[in-house]
Amino acid sequence: MASSKEKKFNFTAGYQELEKLVADFESRELDLERDLPQFERGLELAQKLQKRLKEIENKVTEIDNKFAGDNEK
Secondary structure (H helix, E strand, O other), X not given: OOOHHHHOOOXXXXXXXXXXXXXXXXXXXXXXXXXXXXXXXXXXXXHHHHHHHHHHHHHHHHHHHHHHHHHOO
């Protein structure tokens, strides 16, 4: 069962945070020691975004199937 923290994950906010991390990495020389926590955060965000996107895709499919069934009546 997912925790309430995971249920509250906001796709848009997570994506924006990941974009900021990537932009920061691309704009300068990386310091492996200093940047390791940010790299880890980026991977965590990417994983959560993939999970949330899959949930959204499943919901869209569910809605589409529901209304496709209504049109057949």
